[in-house]
Amino acid sequence: MDKQKNGELSRMFSYAGNYHVLTILGCVLSGISTIFSMLPFVCIWLVIRDLIQAFAAGDISRATESTRYAWIAVVFAAASILIYFIALNCTHLAAFRTATNMRKTAIHHIVTLPLGYFSQNASGQLRKIIDDNAGLTEGFLAHQLPDLTGAAVMPVAVIVLIFLFDWRLGICCLIPMGISVIFLKQMMGGDNAQFMGKYMTALETMNKEAVEYIRGIPVVKVFQQTIYSFKNFHAAIEEYEKFASGYALKCRIPLTGFTVTLNGTFVLLIPVVMFILSGISGQAAYENVVLDFLFYSLFTPVCATMMNRIMFASEQLMAAKSAVSRVDEILQEKPLKEPEHPMIPADASVVFSDVSFSYPGAKEKALDHISFVVPAGKTVALVGASGSGKSTAASLIPRFYDVQSGSVTIGGVDVRNIEKRELMKRVAFVFQNTRLFKDTLLNNIKAARPDATREEVMKAANEAQCKDIIDRLPDGLDTLVGTGGTYLSGGENQRIALARAILKDAPIIVLDEATAFADAENEHQIQLAFERLTQNKTVLMIAHRLSTIQDADLILVFKDGQIAERGTHEELLNLNGIYSSMWKDYQTSIAWKVGKEGEQHD
Incomplete structure (x- = not known):
């Protein structure tokens, strides 16, 4: 399965030609942007620490570093936005070329196939396979792939940061993330991993039947066969509804668990902080724990955002892989074999x-x-x-x-x-x-x-x-x-x-x-x-x-x-x-x- 997945990703890059370098560059820049986007949270925490220490000393003028930290936060935030903008420009250029090449390759191959192939495959279905799946791949490479790269880089930076201040509070943030991964695997793995292919098939069938129904409306109206003629289209809609609603019902418990777990970090964080405070003495130690708690309170939403990005990007990855596979199914259709030694007929018998x-x-x-x-x-x-x-x-x-x-x-x-x-x-x-x-x-x-x-x-x-x-x-x-x-x-x-x-x-x-x-x-x-x-x-x-x-x-x-x-x-x-x-x-x-x-x- 892993080899197949890697093959599908390789196929995406192969369609980009030399432009795949821009995809790689865009992903690298997206990772850098992600790291930069997390540093302002550290700077904000440093500003808060500086102000709290100044208030505790009774002299606000001692908060001399606050302005510098604030400007550093602004610089990192601006740099993150600028780098991400450049990354998206790179991935968009590569994505446009990939989608164009997918469509060109499929169309060029289709014209080599025997005419019998087209009697077995409706024009509406072929149009959807080529056009819509190329569009899905374009969207994934342009947006979701750089986001997925950023989401992959973020856990490393998150783990470093959450253990940088207090390892006990860091574990409190890490446990919900680990549990959310289990729920995410339930949504994306097992039978659900095959869902996207079935879902795309249902969409293509519905599109084909819709085209045939619309083309046949004049005949339908003449012979007053509306209900009968609608039967195939209605069956295709029901098949699509079955897959879509079935997937939603399968995912409702894992998705609920995923959302509740990510947003329930404070259920662990607050009791642990209270326990730590009850076992320490001294003003300085007390201030340090409170400051660490403020940092993790600021940083927890970042963890939730990261996991949500991973979830949505993973879903789009499934769709993009399915899209490439469906276009490849067309490309795997073999043209009729040309003779090695062509002969000329003697007459027209x-x-x-x-x-x-x-x-x-x-x-x-x-x-x-x-x-x-x-x-x-x-x-x-x-x-x-x-x-x-x-x-x-x-x-x-x-x-x-x-x-x-x-x-x-x-x-x-x-x-x-x-x-x-x-x-x-x-x-x-x-x-x-x-x-x-x-x-x-x-x-x-x-x-x-x-x-x-x-x-x-x-x-x-x-x-x-x-x-x-x-x-x-x-x-x-x-x-x-x-x-x-x-x-x-x-x-x-x-x-x-x-x-x-x-x-x-x-x-x-x-x-x-x-x-x-x-x-x-x-x-x-x-x-x-x-x-x-x-x-x-x-x-x-x-x-x-x-x-x-x-x-x-x-x-x-x-x-x-x-x-x-x-x-x-x-x-x-x-x-x-x-x-x-x-x-x-x-x-x-x-x-x-x-x-x-x-x-x-x-």
Whole structure:
């Protein structure tokens, strides 16, 4: 455990680069500042002693040292504040660099991960892990670490000072400090040591569910499913509440003991002073004991402050270590292995050979020993119920994931032996959930090929049936879309995605439910765009609307991760199997829809 803790601290410093020297300097200065901050208490005691001795002698003019001690106290206090200010400047500069490097390192690593990783990890969760945990680390290094260093230096100075005047009264101050450490260990050790990791997980889950809930509010309101849709978000809130309140309840007794013990020093100090006074004689001895008691009365609050600083800094240390660990979990995710000897495919044919695949953490196979061929220039359609494995199969072609057994080849070359950039050049993927950047329509389409000219972009947009979209936008291709700009419908987004794919001009096209969110008008436009996009291309098409795949060269019917049926549209209808049943259901739904529209026109 200690090695792990040290490793986490080392990781924090490694993110700072050369700026870690400023962190060390800031901690050293913070320790010096702490020592200086304690010396004014000694000076104040010396002032009081000087005044008491002068009053006892009946001549106030004999208090000649009071002014000097007072000025020395002011100098030490001012020096402590100045040094601490310089220390915080050092640690803040290092902390800013550390947080920046943490974010940069995580983001740079994330872009190397396969796309499948992002389907398993929600954007809200990733944002919180990277941004919030970097912020926690920044706060710890900027403020809590120098305070923790000062708190670590203070006990040494405290022990020296409390035994400097009267060892008996010193022990009276030391005993409560020792007992408070036991209570502090109860709060920070044992099962509570693992609390911060669970707490951060609960926070991330709640953040993820909040983002998903807010994004889905339009759908929720349309279908009046508020209570049902709130269920996951509410469960995440309850999970967070369970950890937060559970930790608070666990800590209530130790925290009460910690606070009472620290503030109960006088319970020991006063009786011991009374006992000492009862056993001495003489005015001088009596005065010395009273003066020592005044010193410890002044110094006791410093001990309480020190222990409170240690407690809060320890809590922040737990949070910072957990933050670094969570960012490191992302950095430990491995990118897909690049081939040592890349190969170039001979053509655009796609072959699945005895492929099996399971998602990370899943018990069931998403694909179970499937094999099929998509000849170059042909179209193969995948159909089946949701969760049958269609999209999983399509995602293996551009290596969103790697297969566990079997192989996926393009032009006779295993996709794992094709260099990533080369593979991406050969495959265009149109998702059912199309995302547009907060940018101009021109740059959104050019994302497929950044070096394309404006004329080439316009040509691709026209071939994707986007002319009517561009014509009605205020600035045409230069219109800002997305957050803060113009919003497009789901079908219009799909047509923009098809324009991207046309501009890319890849030999292999993967269409995953490309008409899923299109209305009748947009679906017609998308079908026209398909004709241009798929011309002379190898196409793997996933669709629920069976009308879009009637002319496919081959249709594969998926069920429970296996291929249950295969053949052309006519061949599958003649089998009277799964596809035939799906087609009849589809025709019934079309007839019902047409009938309803006729009633509305009547």
